[in-house]
Amino acid sequence: MHASVGDEIIIAGHVVGEAKRVGLIVEVRGDDGSPPYRVRWDDSGRTTLLFPGYDAAIKPLTEVDTDEESAS
C-alpha cells in the first residue's frame, strides 16, 4: 500500500448498515509512501496513526480534487 499526503483513505463498513469511514492522510511515515499514516477522520476531526488493513482503499489526491471540482 502506498499513499501521499493529501490522499483520501476509505475504510469500508464491515456489516450491513455500517457506514464507511473517510479520512485525509496528513502524514506518511513509511518509506516510499508506505504505512503508517496519520489520518484526520472526517466524522470526528481527530487524527489517528494507522496501519490500514485489507478493508482500506486509498484515493489519490488527484482523484479527490477531480471529484470536488465535478461536485461544485
Next chain:
Amino acid sequence: MRVEDFTWRDPVTVDVGTTIVDAAELLAAHGVGALIVLDGQRPVGVVTDRDLVTRCLAVGMAPDSRVDAVMSMGVIAVDRHDEAEDLFHLFSTHAVRRAAVVDHDRVVGVVSLDDVLVSIAGELSVVANVMSAQIMFPHAGDSAPPPARA
C-alpha cells in the same frame, strides 16, 4: 505525561497464514491478549483472545482456519512521543483496548487500557499517601487560627 511513560509490552506478531490454534498457543505462551498480524513486514490487523472465542469457538470454526479470517482489520497506533491525552482519545473514539506503540514507522510495543489504568492508579496512590500524611501529621502553621476574643 507521554505514551512512552506508560509501561507497555513488546509486540507479539503472527503471519496472516497462521492457524487460529497456533495463534492461541502464542497468546498463552506470551501471556498477552492480542497479536499483531503481519502480511510480510506490514501490520494489517489484530487478533485478540476475545476474537478467538467469539469468532472461532462460538461458531465452530475449524482449528486450522487462518487468523486473517477472524482478525480485526487495520492496526490503530500511537507514537511513543504522543501525549497521554491522545492515547485516551484513541481508546475512546476507536472503542479499542489496545494500541500499537510506534517509533517513527516501526511498531515497538503494545499499550493496553489496563496498562494505562495501572499507571494512573500508581500515581493516584502517591497523591493519596501525601494527602494521608498531611491529614495525620498537619504542619503547625496549618492549624486553624484561635477564635477572636469578644
